[in-house]
Amino acid sequence: MAHDGLTYRQSGVEVALGDACSKLATEASRRTLQNRHGRAGAVVPGSLGGYSPTLAFGPQRIGVTSDGIGTKIELAERTASYHSLAFDLLAMVADDLIAAGIEPSNVANILDVDRLDASVVSQLMQGLEAAAAEAGVAIVGGEIAELGSRVGGYGPGMHFNWTATALGVPLPGFGGQVSAGDTLVAVASDGLRSNGFSLARAILSRVHGEHWHETLWQGKSWGAWLLTPSRIYCRHLVAAHEAGIQLKAVAHITGGGLPSKLRRILPSGCGAVLDELFPPQDWVLALQRLGGVADAEAYRCWNMGNGLCVVAEDPAGLVAFLAERGLQARPAGRVEVGNSLRLKNLGAEAGEAWLELPLDT
Amino acid sequence: MAHDGLTYRQSGVEVALGDACSKLATEASRRTLQNRHGRAGAVVPGSLGGYSPTLAFGPQRIGVTSDGIGTKIELAERTASYHSLAFDLLAMVADDLIAAGIEPSNVANILDVDRLDASVVSQLMQGLEAAAAEAGVAIVGGEIAELGSRVGGYGPGMHFNWTATALGVPLPGFGGQVSAGDTLVAVASDGLRSNGFSLARAILSRVHGEHWHETLWQGKSWGAWLLTPSRIYCRHLVAAHEAGIQLKAVAHITGGGLPSKLRRILPSGCGAVLDELFPPQDWVLALQRLGGVADAEAYRCWNMGNGLCVVAEDPAGLVAFLAERGLQARPAGRVEVGNSLRLKNLGAEAGEAWLELPLDT
Numbered sequence: 001m002a003h004d005g006l007t008y009r010q011s012g013v014e015v016a017l018g019d020a021c022s023k024l025a026t027e028a029s030r031r032t033l034q035n036r037h038g039r040a041g042a043v044v045p046g047s048l049g050g051y052s053p054t055l056a057f058g059p060q061r062i063g064v065t066s067d068g069i070g071t072k073i074e075l076a077e078r079t080a081s082y083h084s085l086a087f088d089l090l091a092m093v094a095d096d097l098i099a100a101g102i103e104p105s106n107v108a109n110i111l112d113v114d115r116l117d118a119s120v121v122s123q124l125m126q127g128l129e130a131a132a133a134e135a136g137v138a139i140v141g142g143e144i145a146e147l148g149s150r151v152g153g154y155g156p157g158m159h160f161n162w163t164a165t166a167l168g169v170p171l172p173g174f175g176g177q178v179s180a181g182d183t184l185v186a187v188a189s190d191g192l193r194s195n196g197f198s199l200a201r202a203i204l205s206r207v208h209g210e211h212w213h214e215t216l217w218q219g220k221s222w223g224a225w226l227l228t229p230s231r232i233y234c235r236h237l238v239a240a241h242e243a244g245i246q247l248k249a250v251a252h253i254t255g256g257g258l259p260s261k262l263r264r265i266l267p268s269g270c271g272a273v274l275d276e277l278f279p280p281q282d283w284v285l286a287l288q289r290l291g292g293v294a295d296a297e298a299y300r301c302w303n304m305g306n307g308l309c310v311v312a313e314d315p316a317g318l319v320a321f322l323a324e325r326g327l328q329a330r331p332a333g334r335v336e337v338g339n340s341l342r343l344k345n346l347g348a349e350a351g352e353a354w355l356e357l358p359l360d361t
Numbered sequence: 362m363a364h365d366g367l368t369y370r371q372s373g374v375e376v377a378l379g380d381a382c383s384k385l386a387t388e389a390s391r392r393t394l395q396n397r398h399g400r401a402g403a404v405v406p407g408s409l410g411g412y413s414p415t416l417a418f419g420p421q422r423i424g425v426t427s428d429g430i431g432t433k434i435e436l437a438e439r440t441a442s443y444h445s446l447a448f449d450l451l452a453m454v455a456d457d458l459i460a461a462g463i464e465p466s467n468v469a470n471i472l473d474v475d476r477l478d479a480s481v482v483s484q485l486m487q488g489l490e491a492a493a494a495e496a497g498v499a500i501v502g503g504e505i506a507e508l509g510s511r512v513g514g515y516g517p518g519m520h521f522n523w524t525a526t527a528l529g530v531p532l533p534g535f536g537g538q539v540s541a542g543d544t545l546v547a548v549a550s551d552g553l554r555s556n557g558f559s560l561a562r563a564i565l566s567r568v569h570g571e572h573w574h575e576t577l578w579q580g581k582s583w584g585a586w587l588l589t590p591s592r593i594y595c596r597h598l599v600a601a602h603e604a605g606i607q608l609k610a611v612a613h614i615t616g617g618g619l620p621s622k623l624r625r626i627l628p629s630g631c632g633a634v635l636d637e638l639f640p641p642q643d644w645v646l647a648l649q650r651l652g653g654v655a656d657a658e659a660y661r662c663w664n665m666g667n668g669l670c671v672v673a674e675d676p677a678g679l680v681a682f683l684a685e686r687g688l689q690a691r692p693a694g695r696v697e698v699g700n701s702l703r704l705k706n707l708g709a710e711a712g713e714a715w716l717e718l719p720l721d722t
Contacts, residue, residue: 014477014507021482021505025472028486029500032493040530041466043499053501055467057530060421066469066504066526071511105402106416108427110471110524111386116375121382125389132393138404139390140414143427143524144382146375148559149513150432150522161511163471163504165427165526169401169418198509 005292008301011202052100054170061170063102067092068163069194071201075227077154078213082120084229085162086127087134088194091230092254093166094135095308098234099252099264101174104135109142109164114151116144117158124162136235137166171241176248176313178267178335183315186332187322188278189307191228195255196301200226203291217286225283233308236325245321246313253303259341260300260360262309271338271359276330278305279346288348295347295355304347306332366653369662372563413461415531422531424463428453429524430555432562436588438515439574443481445590446523447488448495449555452591453615454527455496456669459595460613460625462535465496470503470525475512477505478519485523497596498527532602537609537674539628539696544676547693548683549639550668552589556616557662561587564652578647586644594669597686606682607674614664620702621661621721623670632699632720637691639666640707649709656708656716665708667693 009015029048036042040057047054052065069088076082094104109128111121121144132139142164153159192200204212204222213223233252241247249265262272280288280298284305288298298304312318315331322329333343345355370376390409397403401418408415413426430449437443455465470489472482482505493500503525514520553561565573565583574584594613602608610626623633641649641659645666649659659665673679676692683690694704706716 017477017479018505018507020479021477024479024483024486025503025505028490029502031490032498032500034499035493035497036466036499039466040464041499041528043467043501048502055501055528057418057421057423057466060418062418062423062528064467064469064501064528066471066502068471068473068504068506070506071508073511103401105397105400105418106404106425108425108526110427110429110526112429112473112522112524116378116382118378118381118385122385125385129389129392132396136396137393138395138397138402139393140404140416140425141390141409141427142386143429144379144386145429145431145522145524146379147432147522150434150520152510152513159511161473161506161508161522163473163506163524165469165471167402167416167423167425167528 005294006199006203007297008199011199052097052102063097063100063168063170064165065093065096066163066165067096068161071197072194073160073162074154074201075223077157077159079223079227080157081227082123083127084227085124086131087229087232089162089164090131090135091232092194093164094137094232094234095252097166097168098237099250101171102168103171103238104137104166104168104234106140106167107132107137107164108140109162111144111160111162112147112151113144113158113160114148115158116146120158131232134232134235136238171238174241174247176246178249178265178311180270180335180337182311182335183331184272184274184333184335185310185312185315185318185329186277186306187233187308187310188328189303189305190231191281191284192226192302193230193254193307199301200287203287207290217283231307236322236327240318240321243321245318248311248313251309253306253308256360257300257302257304258306259357262341263359265311266335266359269337270335271340272333272335274333274341274343276332277343277346278328280305285348295345295349296357298347299355299357366655367560367564368658369560372560413458413463424458424461424529424531425526426454426457427524427526428457429522432558433555434521434523435515435562436584438518438520440584440588441518442588443484444488445588446485447492448590448593450523450525451492451496452593453555454525455498455593455595456613458527458529459598460611462532463529464532464599465498465527465529465595467501467528468493468498468525469501470523472505472521472523473508473512474505474519474521475509476519477507481519492593495593495596497599532599535602535608537607539610539626539672541631541696541698543672543696544692545633545635545694545696546671546673546676546679546690547638547667548594548669548671549689550664550666551592552642552645553587553663554591554615554668560662561648564648568651578644592668597683597688600686601679601682604682606679609672609674612670614667614669617721618661618663618665620718623702624720626672627696627720630698631696632701633694633696635694635702635704637693638704638707639689641666646709656706656710657718659708660716660718
């Protein structure tokens with residue numbers, strides 16, 4: 001099927017160049033591991049490949065991860081609403097940690113601004129306090145840097161970029177062998193979280209012009225729809241683990257979508273069939289239609305309604321446990337022999353009932 | 362003495378507003394400490410006030426700190442020289458840790474760029490590898506984010522902001538009571554490190570115009586002078602500690618200069634007399650003269666030749682130990698009863714032989 005719709009690449013993101021630069025950084029990092037060989041802070045072998053390497057301090061293990069919320073910040077600038085961004089920031093790092101079986105404990109945050117506006121900073125920090133409670137972490141310092149024209153953004157207000165590094169401790173006994181036949185439990189997302197905003201912004205500015213955020217869809221502005229805060233999952237999975245529910249693997253569906261993030265938890269030689277995924281939010285489908293984005297592209301760029309995929313020894317028990325805590329979760333499919341995802345397509349086109357997506361290599 | 366020279370504030374940095382925003386952030390952080398009360402990652406009481414809070418993971422203590430290199434990055438953009446910036450980045454975080462008695466072990470770094478240039482990223486990462494060896498740390502992951510117009514800078518190349526969060530372990534037995542009469546050992550710096558660049562850039566652009574970095578001073582461009590990489594001290598102090606030299610306190614002379622950073626190690630009711638400080642580099646004095654910056658202002662904005670001030674049980678032993686490792690250090694003065702720094706002025710004006718600077722409160 002031919003498309004003249006937008007792709008992630010056309011929205012300005014050069015995936016291959018990004019991968020090449022990440023590789024440069026990762027290789028340089030690897031060569032520094034010897035600096036701590038046999039000493040405090042030695043990297044646990046095999047843990048550097050993921051997003052959350054684990055460090056050994058004597059018998060203590062500490063996981064660490066870093067991320068930012070990218071261009072989602074522009075939505076806060078466009079809507080002058082700053083309270084919810086910290087939920088995105090902490091979701092990115094804390095839920096990456098729990099995907100590695102690490103209970104997030106602490107977050108350091110760095111706020112780069114062009115010029116300070118105490119009112120905006122105050123709203124950001126109020127949000128951070130609330131998000132930290134939701135993630136169960138203590139904020140430990142950080143940095144606010146005034147960088148003038150090194151930081152830009154939308155409109156006349158304070159512009160900023162916001163990143164975080166999170167620490168945590170491995171959950172004892174977390175993890176297990178994932179095998180063909182295992183059930184994949186999906187946990188619903190509330191929106192795009194902090195990924196795929198370059199594409200979303202490109203679509204909306206093409207269709208609705210410069211002030212696209214003010215355009216209403218179903219009585220609510222596109223700015224408000226896109227700003228929908230990320231749900232923070234980690235505390236609920238920690239609670240499930242502590243309640244005795246054995247978690248075998250957790251995929252946090254961020255950049256690259258299901259094909260990229262399920263790859264991380266599926267064993268070699270296995271793919272998955274997903275026939276009961278949560279559907280994308282109506283506004284995400286509307287966004288996809290506005291952009292003429294192919295379903296396959298949408299599933300590779302956005303989470304399409306599913307924030308986590310979890311493999312547990314007792315999938316039904318996990319679903320029930322999460323439901324009691326207000327999280328929508330359900331068995332969404334199962335691991336199968338293969339090398340692709342076969343999913344019952346819930347995208348805007350759904351020209352065919354099933355979509356087959358190769359897993360990222 | 363009246364001055365029409367530049368001050369830090371006139372260079373565009375609003376210190377009071379910055380302090381107010383830092384306070385908002387710190388207070389919000391404090392209210393999140395309860396989220397880890399009695400659990401892994403609890404903040405050690407009293408450690409949140411400094412730059413490097415300490416966390417308790419069972420019996421293990423972990424120090425953490427975050428910083429960036431601010432507008433010094435513009436110098437790399439102006440000179441198209443990217444190899445040395447990592448020395449600034451790691452110096453900022455690793456030497457803040459050692460100032461808290463914490464041996465740096467690991468660094469996560471976050472690179473925000475407008476658009477990627479693999480050649481620039483490669484140079485940055487080569488520098489990071491070299492700087493990590495110098496600091497004795499392992500780089501553990503991080504993040505490269507493409508943010509388009511949210512990141513700006515000088516010239517047509519890739520623009521970026523670069524920050525880091527460092528972890529480390531407390532040196533056993535580090536620290537001791539600092540008292541009147543104790544010797545302050547100064548360790549020489551090579552230049553501005555990563556502080557006071559807003560003032561430096563304001564001076565040079567006022568005097569030499571837009572392309573000030575190309576203007577030569579003593580046969581070398583101002584761009585190259587200002588880019589002088591930071592010396593990373595931490596590994597040498599760790600070695601001194603391991604060699605049995607008892608370190609009572611370490612001040613890392615960064616933003617706010619000696620009056621701000623000595624305040625952190627001087628007990629209440631004590632100031633210091635500093636009659637043997639290292640002089641500022643000739644190019645720093647030339648810069649000060651170009652800007653008509655008052656000596657007192659220069660000592661509050663720049664390190665003026667002294668990157669560390671250390672109190673040790675055996676100052677002469679420390680000086681000799683550091684000299685063997687190629688670091689210039691010398692007894693620069695002593696702690697005395699009072700509430701100010703009296704220093705033998707080595708600034709560009711030096712209109713009076715002694716300068717009295719109130720300690721920051």
